[in-house]
Amino acid sequence: MSLKRTVNDGLVARAAAVLPWRDGIYGHMSTARLPAGYPQFYASGEGARVRDVDGNEYVDLMCSWGPVVLGHRHPAVEAAAAAQARMGDTLDGPTVQIVELAELLTATARHADWAMFTKNGTDATTVCVMVARAATGRRNVLVAGGAYHGSAPWCTPRLDGTVEEDRSTFVPYDFNDLASAEAAVDRCGGDVAAVIVSPFRHDAGYDQELADPAFARGLRALCDRIGAALILDDVRAGFRLHHGGSWDPLGVLPDLSAWGKALGNGFAISAVTGTDALREAASRIFATGSYWFSAVAMSAALTTLTTLREQDGVAAMQRAGQRLRDGLDRQAAAHGLQILQTGPVQMPYMTFVDDPHKARLSLFGQEALRNGLFLHPTHNWFLSTAHTDEEIDRALEATDAAFSAVAHHVEELA
Numbered sequence: 001m002s003l004k005r006t007v008n009d010g011l012v013a014r015a016a017a018v019l020p021w022r023d024g025i026y027g028h029m030s031t032a033r034l035p036a037g038y039p040q041f042y043a044s045g046e047g048a049r050v051r052d053v054d055g056n057e058y059v060d061l062m063c064s065w066g067p068v069v070l071g072h073r074h075p076a077v078e079a080a081a082a083a084q085a086r087m088g089d090t091l092d093g094p095t096v097q098i099v100e101l102a103e104l105l106t107a108t109a110r111h112a113d114w115a116m117f118t119k120n121g122t123d124a125t126t127v128c129v130m131v132a133r134a135a136t137g138r139r140n141v142l143v144a145g146g147a148y149h150g151s152a153p154w155c156t157p158r159l160d161g162t163v164e165e166d167r168s169t170f171v172p173y174d175f176n177d178l179a180s181a182e183a184a185v186d187r188c189g190g191d192v193a194a195v196i197v198s199p200f201r202h203d204a205g206y207d208q209e210l211a212d213p214a215f216a217r218g219l220r221a222l223c224d225r226i227g228a229a230l231i232l233d234d235v236r237a238g239f240r241l242h243h244g245g246s247w248d249p250l251g252v253l254p255d256l257s258a259w260g261k262a263l264g265n266g267f268a269i270s271a272v273t274g275t276d277a278l279r280e281a282a283s284r285i286f287a288t289g290s291y292w293f294s295a296v297a298m299s300a301a302l303t304t305l306t307t308l309r310e311q312d313g314v315a316a317m318q319r320a321g322q323r324l325r326d327g328l329d330r331q332a333a334a335h336g337l338q339i340l341q342t343g344p345v346q347m348p349y350m351t352f353v354d355d356p357h358k359a360r361l362s363l364f365g366q367e368a369l370r371n372g373l374f375l376h377p378t379h380n381w382f383l384s385t386a387h388t389d390e391e392i393d394r395a396l397e398a399t400d401a402a403f404s405a406v407a408h409h410v411e412e413l414a
């Protein structure tokens, strides 16, 4: 690796002086979570490519960690947002788009009779929990161990800065283990406002796990039996697995859904949808924000959802994802390496078998990066509709080089 000080290094040093983190950035963007050599600062994105501040271009398999679902700077989304920006963004109240977007979401998600709009996924999951508590008058929320539902005190993965009371109503169960959810209900004597669940297990640092349909149906029946709300946290998977809700194909409809990420193709918007039975409770909670009614992101979301539907974006991402998965399998076999690919193909993740310290995976990420492919070694990847066959093939050139490097160093990486 070059010893030349990069623009990125300079910015990291400046950031470290004025932002409180040692590597200059926080949360999921922290390079502390990445192998050495990953850039921290970016300059631009176009379609399936991103460019860092040093001018290196990468095929982007992270899609800004989910939000970018039609590709960076999608022309129709940018045009819709720009047209609204000329009229005003944050006004004295919402624009017509809030009604149009609620109409569109309630027509799209089968369970949804109403929608409200927030900014981040954390806002949406938090509102879901508030609505469930307002509706039931109960306290506890069942949360799958290790699942990510946002960074508010009730759900943030690290306890620093929280108090015990923030978590005292947070009751763990295991994903895909219905008996553990039933035991959790018993532990809190039936005082359960909601069960929150992701459409599949996509916890960072682990292989992904699809939902067992019997587990999904069992959670639905459990919630019905005890009168708790089933909250589907579709913030990460929403609009990539299905144009409606991610459990729609399983025939399991939640009472409340949290949406975010892909909803605005990168513009800041998230949403909560719910059933008529929860409408009155939703109208009673006080939840709002200075920017929650901003019209630019709503315009972007309207165009994102209609474009995804018109182009059958889910099918396009599935095709691209299958091409990537097949290519990776072929390459790994050719290099004599055993890999495990998990999750839906449009939200792929890959690990090496027999790689307890993820040394192979780290080198794979670094070498992919050096060859012009941006992926994350310990977090699931995301495809967009901008991942054409050509972009996937370009990505596969980089992964072939990365596999080759891993195969070459496999002894030292034990």
Ligand SMILES: *Cc1c(COP(=O)(O)O)cnc(C)c1O
Pocket: 119, 120, 121, 122, 123, 125, 148, 149, 150, 151, 198, 233, 234, 235, 236, 237, 260, 261
């Ligand atoms: C990203 C994410 C959130 C939080 O969304 P933010 O916009 O980062 O607040 C919640 N749930 C899941 C499943 C997520 O992936």
